[in-house]
Amino acid sequence: MSSLDPAGPQARSIEGLWDVFWWVSIAVWSAVVVVHVIAIVRARRQRRRWGEADPTHTHPAQTRRLLAAVIGASAITVITLAGLLVTTFVTGNALAALDEDPDPLTIKVTAHQWWWQLDYAPGSPDAAAPTANEMHIPVGRTVRLLLTSADVIHSFWVPSLHGKRDVIPTRTNVLLLRADQAGVYRGPCAEFCGLQHANMTITVVAEPPDVFARWLATQRADAPARLAEPALHGREVFLATACAGCHTIRGTHAGGRLGPDLTHVAGRATLAAGAIPNTRGHLGGWILDPQAIKPGCQMPPVRLAGDDQRALLAYLEALR
Amino acid sequence: MTEPAGPSFTARAEVVERELGDDADALAASDAEAARQLARTWGRRRGVIGWLRDTDHKAIGRRYIVTAFGSFALAGVLAIVMRLQLARPHGQVVGPDLYNQLFTTHGTAMMFLFAVPVMQGIAVYLVPLMVGTRNVAFPRLNAYGYWVYVIGAALLWTALAINSGPDAGWFSYTPLAESTFSPGKRVDVWAQMVTFTELSALAVAINVIVTVLKHRAPGMSLDRVPTFVWASLITSVMVVFAMPSVMLSSTMLAMDRLIHTQFFVPAEGGDPLLWQHLFWYFAHPEVYIIFIPALGFISSILPAFTRTRLIGASVMVMTMVATAFIGFGVWVHHMFATGLPQLGQSFFTAASMLITIPTGVQIFLWLATVWRGRLRLATPSLFVLGFFSTFVIGGLTGVMIAAVPLDLQVHDTFFIVAHLHYVLIGGAVFPLLGAVYFWFPKVTGRLLSERAGVASFVLVFVGFHLTFFPMHVLGLHGMPRRIYTYDAASGWGDLSLLATIGAFVLGLGVLLTLGNAITSARRGRIASGDPWGGDGLEWTTTSPPPAYNFLHLPTVRDRYAAWTSAPDQPVVSGVRADRPELLVTRVMDAEPDHRTELAGASVWPMLAAVATGGLFIGSIFTPWAVIGGGASLVVALVAWFWPRPPHREEMLEAKP
Numbered sequence: 001m002s003s004l005d006p007a008g009p010q011a012r013s014i015e016g017l018w019d020v021f022w023w024v025s026i027a028v029w030s031a032v033v034v035v036h037v038i039a040i041v042r043a044r045r046q047r048r049r050w051g052e053a054d055p056t057h058t059h060p061a062q063t064r065r066l067l068a069a070v071i072g073a074s075a076i077t078v079i080t081l082a083g084l085l086v087t088t089f090v091t092g093n094a095l096a097a098l099d100e101d102p103d104p105l106t107i108k109v110t111a112h113q114w115w116w117q118l119d120y121a122p123g124s125p126d127a128a129a130p131t132a133n134e135m136h137i138p139v140g141r142t143v144r145l146l147l148t149s150a151d152v153i154h155s156f157w158v159p160s161l162h163g164k165r166d167v168i169p170t171r172t173n174v175l176l177l178r179a180d181q182a183g184v185y186r187g188p189c190a191e192f193c194g195l196q197h198a199n200m201t202i203t204v205v206a207e208p209p210d211v212f213a214r215w216l217a218t219q220r221a222d223a224p225a226r227l228a229e230p231a232l233h234g235r236e237v238f239l240a241t242a243c244a245g246c247h248t249i250r251g252t253h254a255g256g257r258l259g260p261d262l263t264h265v266a267g268r269a270t271l272a273a274g275a276i277p278n279t280r281g282h283l284g285g286w287i288l289d290p291q292a293i294k295p296g297c298q299m300p301p302v303r304l305a306g307d308d309q310r311a312l313l314a315y316l317e318a319l320r
Numbered sequence: 321m322t323e324p325a326g327p328s329f330t331a332r333a334e335v336v337e338r339e340l341g342d343d344a345d346a347l348a349a350s351d352a353e354a355a356r357q358l359a360r361t362w363g364r365r366r367g368v369i370g371w372l373r374d375t376d377h378k379a380i381g382r383r384y385i386v387t388a389f390g391s392f393a394l395a396g397v398l399a400i401v402m403r404l405q406l407a408r409p410h411g412q413v414v415g416p417d418l419y420n421q422l423f424t425t426h427g428t429a430m431m432f433l434f435a436v437p438v439m440q441g442i443a444v445y446l447v448p449l450m451v452g453t454r455n456v457a458f459p460r461l462n463a464y465g466y467w468v469y470v471i472g473a474a475l476l477w478t479a480l481a482i483n484s485g486p487d488a489g490w491f492s493y494t495p496l497a498e499s500t501f502s503p504g505k506r507v508d509v510w511a512q513m514v515t516f517t518e519l520s521a522l523a524v525a526i527n528v529i530v531t532v533l534k535h536r537a538p539g540m541s542l543d544r545v546p547t548f549v550w551a552s553l554i555t556s557v558m559v560v561f562a563m564p565s566v567m568l569s570s571t572m573l574a575m576d577r578l579i580h581t582q583f584f585v586p587a588e589g590g591d592p593l594l595w596q597h598l599f600w601y602f603a604h605p606e607v608y609i610i611f612i613p614a615l616g617f618i619s620s621i622l623p624a625f626t627r628t629r630l631i632g633a634s635v636m637v638m639t640m641v642a643t644a645f646i647g648f649g650v651w652v653h654h655m656f657a658t659g660l661p662q663l664g665q666s667f668f669t670a671a672s673m674l675i676t677i678p679t680g681v682q683i684f685l686w687l688a689t690v691w692r693g694r695l696r697l698a699t700p701s702l703f704v705l706g707f708f709s710t711f712v713i714g715g716l717t718g719v720m721i722a723a724v725p726l727d728l729q730v731h732d733t734f735f736i737v738a739h740l741h742y743v744l745i746g747g748a749v750f751p752l753l754g755a756v757y758f759w760f761p762k763v764t765g766r767l768l769s770e771r772a773g774v775a776s777f778v779l780v781f782v783g784f785h786l787t788f789f790p791m792h793v794l795g796l797h798g799m800p801r802r803i804y805t806y807d808a809a810s811g812w813g814d815l816s817l818l819a820t821i822g823a824f825v826l827g828l829g830v831l832l833t834l835g836n837a838i839t840s841a842r843r844g845r846i847a848s849g850d851p852w853g854g855d856g857l858e859w860t861t862t863s864p865p866p867a868y869n870f871l872h873l874p875t876v877r878d879r880y881a882a883w884t885s886a887p888d889q890p891v892v893s894g895v896r897a898d899r900p901e902l903l904v905t906r907v908m909d910a911e912p913d914h915r916t917e918l919a920g921a922s923v924w925p926m927l928a929a930v931a932t933g934g935l936f937i938g939s940i941f942t943p944w945a946v947i948g949g950g951a952s953l954v955v956a957l958v959a960w961f962w963p964r965p966p967h968r969e970e971m972l973e974a975k976p
Contacts, residue, residue: 001798001810003729014725021726025716029709032683036708039687043626043695053627053694055855055883066631066688070681077680081673081719088669088723092662095725113501152496153592155657155732159798163728166658168593169495170586173659188800190657190732192489194496195416198803295416 001188003159007181007206010095010162017091024080095162098176101142107135108146111154111167114189114196114297115260115273120216122146129219130248132260134268136205138212139182147173152194158187158204166191179206186274195296201274215267222251223263223319230307234315237308242300249319259299266319272297284313351871357897358868362454364921373921375459376867377448380466382763384441384524387470391433393834394477398426400827403787407820409808419804420487421506425480427490428510431606432517433473435748436559439613440524442755443552445763447528449858449865450549452537452874452881453902457530459918460925460960465523467929472517475937479509486510489802491603492573494584494595499577508940511574516936518563525556525563532556535902536910537857538892539876544910546856546879547630550637551616554644558609561648566602569595579943593658600651608647610744612640614751615682618704621751621758622686623880624854625701626693632685633879639678646675656727665724672722679715683708699773700852703754706781707746714742717792732802735795741788753780753833758854760837761847765864768844772836779829786822790815855880873903876910899967919964928956 006012047053098104108122118135121127137143147156149169156175157164160183165175179185189200207215227235235252238244244254250263265271268278275294276282285292287309290299304312364374374380402422405411414422448456456462479485486506488497497507532553536545545553572583573595582588584595615636623630630636652660652668687708695701717739721727730736753776761767799812806812850859859882861870872891878884892912895901900918905911931952938945 003796003798011729014729017723017725018720018729021716021720021723025720028716029712032687032712033709035687036690036705039690040695040705043690043693044697047627047694047696050694052853055623055627055629055853055880058629059692062692063631066692070632070684070688073684074677074681077677081676084719084723085670085673088725089666091723091725092666096662152501153493157800159729163725164657164731165728168586168658171659186798188798188803190800192493192496192732192802194501195420197800198416198805 001159001186003163005160007183007185008161008177008179010098010177011160012180013091013094014163017087020087021084024084028080098142098178101176104142104144104176105137106144106146107137109135109148109156109167111147111149111151111156111189111193113151113194114200114294116156116200116202117150117260120219127220129216130250130261131219131264132268133201133270133273134203134205136207136212136215137179138209139179139206141209142176142178145175145177147175153191154189154193154200155191156187156202157190158185158202160185161187161204164190179204182206182208184269196294199273199275199294199297201270203268203270203274218267218320219264223249225251227315227318230311231315231318233308234311234313234318237304237312238315241304242302243312246299262316262319264319266317280313280317283316284309287312354897355866355868355871358871359866361898361900362867364867369923370921372926373923375455375463375919375921375925377444377456377459377462378763378865378867378869380459380462381441381443381445383466384437384444384469387466387473388434388438388441389834391429391473391477392438393830395426395429395434396827396830398422398429400823402426403820403823405804406806406816408817409806409810409813411805414804416804417487418483420489420802421480421483421485423802424487424489424510425476425485428486428513429473429476430744431490431603431610432514433469433476435610435744436521436606437469437517438752439555439610439748440521440528440559442759443528443555443613444524446759446858447531447549447552448535449762449861449869450546450856451532451535451540452857452870452876453531453535454869454873455900455902455918456527457535457902458527460922461523462527463922464925464929464960465520465527467926468523468932469517469520471929471933471937472513472520475509475516475933476513479506479513484509486513491599492570492595494573494576494590494592495586497573497577498585500585505940508574508577511570511577512936512940514570515567515574516933518567519932521559521563525559528552528556529560533907534904536905537874537876537881538890538903538905538910538912540881540905540910542908542910543634544876544879544881546881547619547633547636548613548616548856551612551619551640554640555609555612558605558612558644558647562602562605562609565598569598569602572598574939578939593655596655596658597651600654601648604651604654605644605647607743608643610748612643614707614748615640617751617755617758618686618707620854620856621700621704621754622689622693624758624852625696625698625704626690627696627853628689628693629855629880630685631688631692636682636685639681642678643675646671646678650675650722653722653727656724657731662724669722669724673719676715676719683712698757698852699768699770699777700754700758702774702777703750703757703780706777707750707754710742710746710750710781710784713789714739714746717742730795732800733795734791734799734801737801738788738791738795741784741791745784745788750780753777756833756837758852759858760840761844761851762858762863762865764841764844765847765862766840766842766844767847767851768833768836768840772832776829776832776836779825779832781829783822783825783827783829787819787826788822790818790822794819850882855883857881860885922960924956924960928953928960931956 006015108119110117116133118131120129147167149167154167155164156167162177165173183206185204187202246256246258248255248261271278271286272294287302289301290297364370405413484506486509488502488507532549575581576583582590584590584592586592619630650672653672757768757773794812794815847863849862875890892903895903895915901915904913904916906913931949935949938949
């Protein structure tokens with residue numbers, strides 16, 4: 001999760017710009033500090049040698065030389081800044097160059113306190129593949145993100161791929177990005193959004209196009225219907241308790257929209273927007289007491305009898 | 321000039337040559353009599369009531385400075401708690417609810433209750449002394465401003481103490497700060513406190529502007545105004561343009577929350593980005609409102625410790641004006657991630673880089689001054705010299721985040737936390753601490769301990785870099801701001817721990833200076849009127865100055881008034897000693913124009929501030945407070961502005 005570890009063309013051109021600014025900054029800072037130190041040493045020596053000065057004396061010749069140096073340094077500043085400005089604009093245009101891709105993959109991203117809702121193929125219900133928090137993208141293809149928020153302002157940011165873009169309610173911001181290397185890239189929410197701002201991670205999985213196509217096909221499908229015990233009982237528990245009020249599992253009548261779509265939850269690597277790994281122990285703890293893991297989050301604790309709890313976990317783990 | 325109309329203007333003040341040598345005894349006797357009269361006129365009454373009535377700029381200025389440092393210390397404690405929480409992954413010191421209150425209150429207090437008021441308090445104290453007059457132009461307004469400020473400070477700290485501290489960030493972005501997402505009173509406290517303290521900032525700004533423009537010593541034409549006074553004037557003009565924007569927006573936010581207007585509610589057609597524009601239109605100039613006085617400190621301290629005039633003092637003033645002007649045109653660089661059009665962003669990138677140029681010129685001029693001078697190292701000059709290497713880093717990271725592509729990566733990360741502290745602590749607090757060591761003897765009559773001062777400088781300098789330099793790296797490695805916890809896998813733990821250790825060193829350094837101030841105020845070495853060989857008029861009077869500042873109102877022949885004062889330098893005569901009169905001079909050339917009599921001390925400004933406080937704080941709970949508080953305020957203002965009875969000769973002149 002570092003902006004200096006790019007995996008896409010945009011993050012790479014920003015890193016290039018960073019290198020320019022970094023070396024210019026090192027040069028400027030060193031120059032100032034060297035002059036500064038020499039001036040201090042010199043001025044202290046002058047005081048030791050000559051004693052207190054008469055402050056009203058203006059030293060006209062020396063002052064003229066120093067003013068010329070000030071003017072020269074200022075001119076260098078102006079030229080350096082002009083150079084940096086041009087470099088910045090060139091990079092800005094490079095970032096926008098992805099606009100020209102004729103066939104981007106469009107994903108609608110809706111931010112919630114405190115998770116990311118993802119809709120592949122928005123606008124075509126047949127191809128819809130709603131999921132959450134873990135975004136798979138094909139390597140090498142431009143991805144067009146339509147960013148909007150259901151509540152407050154959030155910010156979408158995956159440092160290895162691109163800079164951040166705010167996610168603002170009632171607006172749709174467009175962010176184009178592309179991954180050139182397969183890998184898992186994480187990104188924290190980058191606009192303070194309330195109690196669980198710290199636990200709102202988006203995970204981007206960039207994978208080869210064929211792997212991505214298989215993944216997308218899985219996501220489009222309904223939840224697996226053929227289940228063995230205890231998962232079968234677990235489905236009854238899910239549908240009978242508070243779970244179904246907030247979560248959708250396509251293929252069942254659980255159609256809640258307050259929380260993430262769980263149709264294929266077992267396929268995700270993490271839970272609760274990156275707060276915990278998706279293992280049976282963490283999942284059980286999360287259901288039992290989410291407020292201990294993400295204090296203030298919208299999910300209420302769901303306390304079940306031991307058998308029901310085990311069955312529910314088995315069911316959720318079956319949702320691949 | 322038209323002939324002044326009122327009876328109190330009939331006798332024009334004039335500049336007279338004081339004939340020294342002739343009749344020295346008679347002169348001394350008349351001086352002693354004048355001093356007695358002036359002390360009666362300008363001194364304050366004894367007791368608590370006298371303290372509450374006081375309108376002397378030095379008393380008000382001292383109170384501002386002490387209160388502001390109180391908030392600085394408290395907000396610093398909050399920072400230490402935050403650093404403890406972040407020292408290791410999954411910190412358990414505080415939970416998210418308290419953490420959000422901590423960082424919101426830390427930022428709010430540092431900006432609204434410390435940085436601006438402390439700079440303004442120093443201006444209130446020093447400006448009348450530096451321009452050679454006896455008080456600010458509107459002493460009662462000045463007292464009102466202080467009381468308003470102290471009530472605002474009490475509101476914020478009380479709210480935090482009872483777990484009602486604001487928790488939506490010091491920037492209170494909507495819609496998070498709207499009542500839907502931030503129920504309760506926390507954000508109301510924030511909004512009203514902001515409106516409230518900025519009222520006080522405006523009161524000081526108006527006072528400084530009029531005092532500088534109309535009450536300068538004869539001879540102090542605009543080109544001879546000391547650099548710090550220029551800095552205060554420029555800052556005050558910025559306050560007048562910037563603060564109304566935040567007062568407007570915080571009031572709109574309070575109305576959204578309290579009486580259900582919809583200015584920033586997106587669901588009702590309000591615009592959350594409107595909030596950001598209004599807020600940053602204020603909040604970016606705010607940085608320069610804090611920084612420009614620091615330029616004034618440096619420009620006052622360097623000449624005294626290098627024993628030479630500032631090179632290019634007029635250029636320095638012009639660059640300050642340029643900074644102030646451009647400072648109003650860069651606010652969108654806080655909003656690059658919101659998705660504004662690229663062309664508009666390019667404009668703000670260019671403006672944000674442009675503002676580096678005047679700052680660069682300032683640094684070059686100071687370096688040239690040191691080069692020409694004969695440097696004496698003492699705590700004030702150490703802090704100023706520490707400023708250079710530190711602030712330049714903040715300036716360079718500022719250029720980085722002016723570039724949209726880089727900003728999109730580091731915006732809202734710890735890189736920005738590092739940048740803003742390099743600018744505000746390196747750029748403003750270092751010179752401020754230097755200024756504290758520099759002017760403390762003037763204010764208290766005693767010197768701060770040099771040994772503790774040097775130790776404090778070393779701790780502050782080392783601790784500061786240890787705390788904030790690693791944050792650049794953390795930000796580049798993806799650590800966002802305002803998170804109360806992070807995972808061990810993020811790899812942010814080690815540098816965070818280093819920053820926490822640095823914070824303790826920094827805190828120790830600040831504590832050493834605070835302790836130094838408290839002990840030295842009572843037991844420090846007695847200071848002469850001019851312990852450093854300073855160049856300003858403030859060094860020509862005693863330490864601490866008498867209530868009336870100057871026995872004889874001075875005249876000036878140069879920017880460096882104290883250095884260039886002739887043995888037979890004329891003084892002003894004709895300003896009465898038995899009434900609180902000020903000399904009014906002309907804006908450009910500071911030629912004497914007329915005299916004006918100030919309103920005396922009064923308890924009503926304090927009571928008016930209490931009524932204002934009742935209005936604002938009460939309105940959080942009931943709209944009726946606006947009516948009740950408004951009515952009380954009217955009563956207090958009527959009493960405040962009640963005309964004084966006419967003087968005897970005014971009655972005589974009024975007769976046909």
